Amino acid sequence: MADVVTPPPLHGPTSKEKKYDRQLRLWAASGQAALEEAHILLINSGTGTVGVEALKNLVLPGIGNFTILDSATVTEADLGVNFFLEDTSLGKFRAGECCKYLQELNPDVKGNFISEPLETFVAKPNVLQPFTHILITAPIALEILEKISNDARFQSRPVFYVHCVGFYAQLSLQLPDAFPIVDTHPDPEKMTDLRILWPFRELREFAARKTKDLGSMNDHDHGHVPYVLLLLHYLSIWKSQHNGRPPQNYKEKTEFRELVRSGTRRDNPEGGEENFDEAVGAVLKSLNLSEPSSAIKEIFDSAECCINEVQRTNFWIITRAVKTFHQQHGSLPLPGSLPDMKAQSKDYIELQNVYKAKARKDVAEVLSHARKLEKGVERLPPADPEISEKEVEAFCKNAGFIKLIRGRPLKILKPKEMLKWGRSAKSASNALTNPDSLMPLHLAFLAYDSFSAAHAPDGHIATPQAPGASDFETDAQKMTGIVETLIDDLLRQARKFIEDPEYSEIKDSTAKIAQEMTRAGGAELHNIASLTGGIVAQEVIKVITKQYVPVDNVCLVDGVQSKTSVLKL
Amino acid sequence: MVAAVATPPVLNDVSQDRARWKYLDNILTRRGPFTDEQCNPGPDLIETLSKAKVLVIGAGGLGCEILKNLALSGFKDIHVIDMDTIDVSNLNRQFLFRAADVGKPKASVAAAFVERRVKGVSITSHCGKIQDMDEEYYKQFQVVICGLDSIEARRWINATLVGMVDMDDPDSLKPMVDGGTEGFKGQARVIFPSMTSCFECQLDMHAPRAAVPLCTLATIPRQPQHCIEWAHIIAWEAERKEDILDTDDPAHITWLYEKANARAAEFGIAGVTYSMTQGVVKNIIPAIASTNAIIAAACCNEAFKIVTNGIASYMGLENNYMMYTGDGDSGVYTYTFLHEKKDDCPVCGNLARNMEINSELTLEEFIEGLAERPEAQLKKPTIRTEEKSLYYQAPPALEEQTRPNLKRKIKELLEDGEEIAVSDPAFQIDFKFKMVFSS
């Protein structure tokens, strides 16, 4: 047995591994490498804190490069809200000063800044080219926002658009049209796929061999038969008594559970057996067919995965290969992991190897499908590298949990225009009547942008004027007017009619949020900027590393109620 | 009561130019739709905030963020206490520390940094244990914010603050705001000692990981972690008894790693790594800057709303607990709810807590289990009933005298439904349990 495992050579941690130890445990070396490859552009505006706080949380874990674009100079008021400035920064470019103090946090990160006005910067061709991810803080001119949003969509650059005003914040994600995540890090318990109901040949044979003398085993051996094998053993007994059928429904499953329980030996000093307890406890959750989820089926059915379509990225090639595997076997590739259970070391390792061997076999099969598909595919630049076995292995391990996000363009409400909700109308109007959703806050932010754009000083479209900056009462009324119109427009587009008193209640509560937002006068509260900067950084990290599931596509933060909510718009 | 509180050095700041606080003052001088009636926005409120004395416990990942946030929220008189020194693995998130600070005390380095950056803020640091400070010390603060990773320290401060409450003196009630993180997840909570659910009431939210039975480690390992625990618990004791294991010493970790690796090879178990060895032995919890930022800011936002008397509604009486999840199916998920106070809470309740127990167990087995039971988590319990001493950890004479009880069964020592009092050197209070026999 010992020759199976070659002890790895001793490799103490490098200084980088020491510094990043606590995060490598979350996203591993592959995630760290992706972070180090990234170059994030922060387009900073307004009171300018939330974006800088987000950068802090990206510089610390070691993002490769960041660039701050901001033409503002540091004022006294900046020093009361932004931690990455000092008294000596007064009058200097905010971009340069923040860059300097952020850079101090991590010598491995390269910081840059641009103090050119946004209008002239975006007017140049291909300005987004050097950056992998774009973070924009509101308020900016909506024409410019629209242009960046369109360019970024065309170039498949993810955009993060953030508002932070008083006790409120909002993060909107614009991901590429198809953004797949393979390594979603599901709960390990959910990933366990033991194939009890439909054991593969090797597992069936192994179980039969290991349990054939169950009755005559001594107490020690009997108490150490892995529960998976116990379940398989009693299942074959059950089937022989039920015309070859496994337990079908809850009632039969509980009967089956009693059958398993009845096998427990109780005439021992412990008065029972732990492995049988484990088997009994696992009956209800293990006796299910491992059907792919509806989300996975949806991915299989998508146009990119269609037989008549040529798959051009590794993700789609492997997905199509897995789809073929599923069509042939009726199941997804086996993940191959086995939870810990009461057992002798040798039996457990043997059983583990049965699962691992099957998983490797499935990987090989998927890989051969993928190789066939890959042949002759003319890939569009930037082309993925040739598919590796490791990539297929990682895919197969997570096949039941891959996620595909369909990025949607940012919703932008320009002054005097009506927002077209399109296919989001229904979900948006439903969210409006759901007291747990923060939809009214989203409407208030749309109104905030519209108000700011309408009140921009002439000729300075890049420096919009926030509601409440000078006249709180008047601006609050104007904001209330805008959100009320937004509610009516949304309901009309969704063809939804809400009766009083609910209708008035929705209008009142939305108006209150618009007033609270106006109270801040466009200013950030440091706490909310810092909290939101944390959320933004988490989402940026997830998108860069392509690990964990990012927000799809708007996340709202309410610092009055200490709540967040995610909306798909 | 402490009357002679040192005058904060920044009192007259209020009358000074508020240009720097222009943004904050938009909120502090305007009444919003969610402002409490008790709160009066304006110059008085600004003064209240700058006079408030606040205590930050912990100057680590959460603490660094908390100090920065408070300094930029109008607080001027901040105190911080932490016993730790700076380690290189702190640098990926504890942003007030640089490589050159490794080895220095966290509290003083963090305090000096924030004072330098944010002019006009006073931060008093204390490098030491919270258990070394007495009630007089804690009485001087208006609110206590905890950014600790140790459950034990949080239980201690919680019990202290609950114990300080004097019903005749409203000033004796110190709101406690507590934050904790693990990877992409975290929680922020507000406790009004004696009025709302306390940390101890909520202890089962932090159930300890089940320990692997010793016999598995000794005879039938199956996982790489089993081999590491074997090296940690059994091999070290057997082969290097004379050395004290220092989990921060790379040579010690390397020794454990090699032992674990050899054992894993012997049993055909794959997957032991140096990093895993370190993780298991030191019980490392993943930590990142962004989660700390979220939780610390959520805590400071509550403290800000509380100290301003409700500049906007705060957590406490209605909702008092926010759970944050950044690694779930929907990307970001928070659950903000009311955790109810428990009448049988050993700290803030007055009833003994029911504890179901198999009366066939020996007292020794029961004691071992206490460390793991989510509602107890006591590692060195001394146990007695109204009439008799069941087991004393110390002094040695009493330990020796009560030791024979360890081998006796619970049913021989106690009646079904009898109350026991458990004390533990980590806490200054007795935990009362009513023992209910399950068999």
Ligand SMILES: [Zn+2]
């Ligand atoms: Zn309590």
